[in-house]
Amino acid sequence: MGITNSNKEVNVSQITCGGTFQVTLGLSAAPDISENPVDIVLVLDRSGSMAGSPLENLKLGADTFIDIIDETTDSTQDGQIGSGSHIGIVSFSGSASADTQLITSVADLKAAVAALSAGGSTNHADAFSTAASLFDPSSSNEKVIVMFTDGKTTSGIPPAPVAETIRDSGIIIYCIGLIGDTGIDVDVLNDWATDPDASHVAVTPDDSELEDLFADLAANISKPGATNIVINETLNPDFTIVSIGMPSSGTAAAIDSQSLQWKIPSLGVSGNEGASLEFYVQHTGQTSGNLPVNQSIFYSDTEGNTVTFPDPSVQVDCGVSVDPESCPIPVDFTIEKCQDSLVVDLGDVYLESSGRIVQLNVKLKNVCPHKRVALGIILTETDNYGSEYQRGMKAITVPAHNQKNCQDVEVKCIKFVLPEDLNVSGCPCQSLCCERHLKVRIIAHYIDTDFRCCDSTVTF
Template sequence: MGITNSNKVISADRIACDGAFRVTLALTAAPDIVANPTDIVLVLDRSGSLAGQPLADMKLGAKTFIDLIDEATDSAKDGQIGSGSRMGVVSFANTAAADTQLITSVDELKAAVDGLTASGGTNHADAFAKATQLFDPNSSNAKVMVMFTDGNTTAGAPPAPVAAAARAQGIIIYCIGLIGTDGLDVTALNNWATDPDASHVAVTPDAAELEALFAELAANISKPGATDITIQEVVNPDFVITSVLSPTKGTATMLDARSLRWDILELGVTASESAALEFLVRHVGQQSGTKLVNQSITYSDREGNLVSFPKPAVTVECEIVVHPEPCPQPVELTVEGCRDSVLVDLGDVELASQGRIIQMDVTIKNVCPGKRVALAAILTEVDQNGMEHQRGMKAMTIPAHDSPTCRDVLVKCVKFVLPEDLSVSGGAMCSPRKLKARFLANNIDTDYRCCESVFTL
């Protein structure tokens, strides 16, 4: 089944030009057996050489195998093999017997395993034959046989042709071998098992290792969702990654200001499982607009799952922002514990000069009735060499008056802001500054027409 869900979301869809937001990557994986139901037959050796601790260890390993398949099929150890899969138990000594049919009850499967007793010889051919008979040839389920034995064949027909016939019917055969008191033909196990031998045969001389071997085999049969996962994220040049939080699974590393790598050893091996990674991103570009967060994101794993992530975008609003005054530098101080008060000399604080406001009045002479006037005020500052520097210009409309004759019009409170940091007059703060002011005025309204032209505005 592999990766069942992949997602990428951002915490905001609109930010300021230098804004930040959180990105969350998420993956969910589940064992392949969830989507591909499998019929499994445990074929367990109960010959006399297993008497005592080896038989107890074999039973423990087989029941661990049943539990892992139970969890892999429905993500819970609920006592039922789920998602359409089934399991059966065949045991063998001088002859073989079907201890259960293909069923889903974990309790019945374990009871069959617990009921085994060791005695007699080893008839592998009959074991393969009885196990093959349990499978329904009309079922679309995958078919898996797990043979466990601790010795050489001592009874019955040669087993190799029977195992080959089972494989020809599409049954996948795994073999677990325990090197018992009468030896073990590992070559025979390799011949019986499905190729390649490296992934279908496991052998140990120690019965205590059987539980681990059965557990590993259960993981192989259920086919983990994903292993050796690597995700590499590169954000677009308009963004930088400011921090990477610890993922819920695996490890994450910043490769540089714009890229990171997330590694997960395994995900969804025995049940459906999710993992998430969060990291913080800040916009460092200068242009507004809707922008894709990532430039690229790549995914790989050992199973070859094909995974794609959404491509979220964020709207960036880059207004022109000016900070004319820096924040004052703080002075650090400490209040000791159990002190009610503290006296601290914070040193000198300079009085910040914000500049001056120039306010001027001007009288426009002989303004006739019914005539609006356009008035311009121009302010310059004169440096020590007599050069003038622009300090501002204003244009305004003076409304018409309705007096019967032309008259003077007083215009009051024409204001200019004169920042102190533009002073070219020389001297310390608050020293005199030499300025020049000019006013221009003309009538807006006139009855003049050039060559009887008609103006359309």
Template sequence: MGITNSNKVINQDRIDCDGSLRVTLAITAAPDIISNPTDIVLVLDRSGSMAGAPLSAMKIGAKTFIDIIDEATDSSKDGQIGSGSRMGVVSFSSTAVADTQLITSVDALKNAVDGLSAGGSTNHADAFTKAMELFEPASSNAKVIVLFTDGNTTAGAPPAPVAAAARAQGITIYCIGLIGSDGLDIDALNNWATDPDTSHVAVTPDLADLEELFAELAANISKAGATNIQIKEMVTPDFVITSILPPAKGMAEQLDDHTLRWKIQELGVTLSESAVLEFFVRHVGQEPGIKLVNESITYSDNEGNVVTFPEPKVEVDCDVVVHPEECPVPIQFTVEGCEDSLLVDLGDTYLESQGRIIQVDATVKQVCPHTRVALAVILTEVDTDGMEYQRGMKAVTLPAHDFPGCRDIQVKCIKFVVPEDLSVSGGSLCSPRNFKARLIAHSIDTDYRCCEAVISP
């Protein structure tokens, strides 16, 4: 099944010119067995040489195998082989017997394994024959035999032709061998198993290794979604990567200002699972517009999955940026390695004024009750030749009052800012500056109507 989903999203669709974004990469992988149902027959040796510890170790390994397939088929250890797959158990000594048919009940499969007892000879040919009989020819499911044995053939017909017939019918054969007291013909296992031998045959002399061998084989049959994943992300020159959050799966590293690499050893080996990487980028370009975040993104894994990611875009708004003040020229100095203190003469500096604030007050005379007033203050600056330069205008509304007669209204704290770089006085910093202020005021509310006009209240 491999990679089932890949995505890339950003947390905003609009940023300022120097704004930042959180970018989220996500992939999901699932074992192949979920989309490709498989019928599996466990063929287990219960000959006399298996008595005692070997039989106990085999049962543990076989039940671990069943659990892994259970989880791989539906992403849950729910006691049922899912997604259309099935499993059966055949055991053999002097003859072979089908302990179960192809079923989905994990408990029934484990009970069959637990019920095995050792005794008798080793008839591999009959074991293959009974296993082949469990498969339904009309079924479209993939067919797999997993044979476990600890010894050489001591009863029955030669097993090699039977195994060859099974392979000819499209049945994949895996062999797990335990080098027991009667020895083990490893060449025979290689002959029975599907090629290549390196991925279909596993042999050990150690009982402690059996569970791991069964587990590795189950993972191989379920076919990991993806292993040795490498994702390389490069953002466009308009962005730089500022930080990367450590992912829960795998390891991510920043290669340069624009590039990162994310490695994941395996994903979706026994169940469907997801991995997420979050990182932050900042816009460093100077032009506004709708922009792609990523320049390129590449993906690779050992399974050859082909993966593509979306290409999110963000609208960048670059307003006019003004820097009214240059940064002061720095004074450089060095503190030597063993110096506890340092006296530095930073030289002279001068008091700088960013401008002046003019606050004006005014009195509007004889404002009658229930009448709002519109007031404007126009400020100009006068140079040495008497020329005037606009420095601002403020317009305010004075609310109506309820006093019985007309009265004066004081207006306080109307403020103007006059930056020093606009001075036309011709003098130095903090020299006098000449201004003129003009007031315009009129009543907003009046009873007057022009001709037949109707004035809305």
């Protein structure tokens, strides 16, 4: 079969700036189908959410899958599944039906696929049970279920125990998920599929990719397992590898802080086999947003299998970042050999971050003892036409004094910052040499008073 599935997934969808997350690479492989016949049941979701382009693209994917198996089993696309292999079709919504048994006629298989129509709920348990019932327990053929679905279980019994029983009987389960209207739960698909999950589950949000997913799975069936596998992964520059776990097969090592290499001597040569690698990645860049995890990933093996890994991304939240001053542009120069002195003209250098600090003092007149004062200062700047622009407001609590009589209270050092990039004076250049015209308004009142509201009672 060659490589039957490839996957890459992350364990989170969102992190904060500098956060860490886990990446899992997965592969599965199996022997050549022409020498090791396989019975395959395609289990196809025809629930109501599949109406329209999802169902049409599913049919294209299933037909392509059937054509590839037809050709690879006997080296010709002659309308018959050869070499002792078979394909069966099961479809499901609120209940499942065996649209064909395990047969070899390509025309009959495609006719069953073409007849599918969307409608109803989603009963995964019945779909699994119906698919498993098609296999002949006495057959020595490898047994494979390819479950396709676009949504969560909405009818029938829980499917997980049914899938577990099927796996325990030796049947291999692959899951293909389309993120539909009700949303696909990847953890559920992982629970249903044969281990390792990463190499037996594939998910796409775009139904136009379904044909490619089915084609990739079927195309690799024509090849024997894979040998001398090399996977080179390079991360997006915003991420750094923190640690690399021990892979379930082969060896993995960091090439540098942003790339690794995973080598597997052989996989799936004598039987269906999966392999996975987990490593941890940290965000070390300054960029926020939905960032792809890897910059590139390349696969090679002796058999020439074609492998495409998904390209997961992570939403990175770095909060609000302001960088008011860019790094100065350097001036390059060289001191020649045997030269013990050098004069370099660096040109003009302008002051960075110019601005003013305004410090205000105010005297509050006749402030009564034992009363706090709320003081507000509003600063504006005017242009040459008299228009005002806000430059700041401060609210200050002035503590009460304990003198016997009313006193004047000075409030000192009320500071405002006026960057020159806010200058509206019309001066041709932003510098401290330009005049700026300001207005200040002051509001003050007592916080503490002797007045208390009370209800008045009038008696007649």
